[in-house]
Amino acid sequence: MLAAILDHYNYWLIIFLMMIGLYIVVSRGNLIKKIVGLNIFQTSVFLLYITIGKVNYGTAPILTGQPETFSNPLPHVLILTAIVVGIATTALGLALVVRIRESYGSIEEEDISVSEQFQAESEVNKISS
């Protein structure tokens, strides 16, 4: 049992990171912290793919002419794309947070929902008056 856990320690690590990331996204009210959580979540997936690609005693997949064992390069390439997507998401998310702070004066979800509630109520009051 213990051996089974230790042999696959990187998978356990990945699951651990994944859950931490998802938990931060769900539990934190700070918009920046949510994005940090999202990043951890995505990074765990990158690690998952790279772990899949690892071949025991494999080296980097570069042709040197000598018979060697290579790691599977495909997951690496895939994850390169996913990293780019992750960076774009982070950049866009942070840009949105900047704009949100400019218009709401806060990056805490609670404050924002209070002022949105206020805005919605003032619209309804305008209707009834």
Place this chain on the structure above:
Amino acid sequence: MTNWLHHIPILIVAVPLISAPICVLFTFGANRKAAWLWTLLVSWFAFLCAIYLLNHVLENGEISYHLGSWKPPLGIEYRIDLINAFVLLIVSGISAVAVPFGRLVVDREIEPDRQILFYTSYLLCLTGLLGVTITGDAFNIFVFLEISSLSSYVLIAMGVRSDRRALTAAYNYLILGTVGATFFVIGLGFLYMVTGTLNIMDLSDRLMQLADNKAVHAGYAFIIIGLALKMALFPMHVWLPNSYTYAPSLISIFLAATATKVSIYVLLRFLFTVFGFSFDFIPLTLTFIFLPLAIIAIFFGSIGAIFQTNIKRLFAYSSVAQIGYIVIGIALSNTIGLTAAVLHIFNHALIKGAIFMAAGCLVYRVGKLTTDSIRGLGKEMPWTFSALILAGLSLIGIPTTVGFISKWYLLLGIMENGWWPLIPLIVIGSLLAVVYIWKIIEVAYFFPAPPDRAPVSEVPIELLIPLWILIGCNFYFGIQADITIGIAKEAATILLDNRP
């Protein structure tokens, strides 16, 4: 010439993709109109390509295009059968009518110096949606899904000029959309781990022998949850109402008509082509998870819509309900049920496209769209409101409209499975639609206009033509339904073909 036509499958994606950076170049002349014209031309080009592809598939069967002539499963394959040719037609068709509508409303709603970038993001969004639909490579789906999602976050946030809540709507969509896409990638990782392939056809072949593999089961769960988030199935719909409400009009039209539909297509692809009932609990998840959620979605969405005071928000909630109808069709998993699902993907795109276009016309004239601001407008804007009501009738499912056709097939599918208790639920769901459509009719026609409001004139003809084209389609395909039914039936047969 024939040689060139052979490359249409890649051109339909590559042309919008390359034209996006070219569109940025219009910033140097600050030429907003040229950027719009460019987007229009690209949309029409994509539409023509989609028509050609659908025709080709109808006549000659599936197309398999190998990117860079690398043979699948090693190379990336674009595989077009009847289902994705049909979805391609929906996406590019809606874009082809929405962009002509867009010029005036974009001028009104987006800051002048941002408009060119707006059209650039729009082209990227179009690229993403077309790419997700056409590709036969599972990882490609993720990449294109993210292209379309990232650009739609930007586009939704551009609604900030009218309402700052567009920012938070875009932010929430970003968080949930990314979680959904990441779940999808985790699922793909599990599938790749056991099969070593990402080509959809190859995956489907290899998964047949791996029915008992735990990693495949986990991958299945991750993929299904990720896609359910993207398609806004209850209770994962929370990002949708605000996004559709506060997005600029053009984006509400385009996303409401296409974005969730494309995710549903991917779900169909994975459920039926990739997993293809290779293990027992796929029918179980359909019956015991998707079906209840879909029914709740119908009631939650419809009842939620009744209580909205913002017109765009009202129809956003009704979108949540309509997703429910499509998912019921999928959950039936018989030929008629799937026909209904595919039909409703098409029909709902027409209905919601028309409705959000009418809403766009109202925004153009009145600005904020509360039920109060449209009081008594029915007589002042007769063309817009009659269009809104006709589209509303189609949403309810009155005979001779497209909404009727898909609901009729849904009922037939339910009868075939013998799930009788569902029938009254569907009928009640449609009656709830009557309630919220009536609410708009009542306010627009039977309430007096507020005395202090300046007279409102009808919107320019440039906005009415695209709107009435969509209304015309709503009735044309409601009366001449054999075209779409024929395609949908064949698509359903293809999907169920894989069943052992």
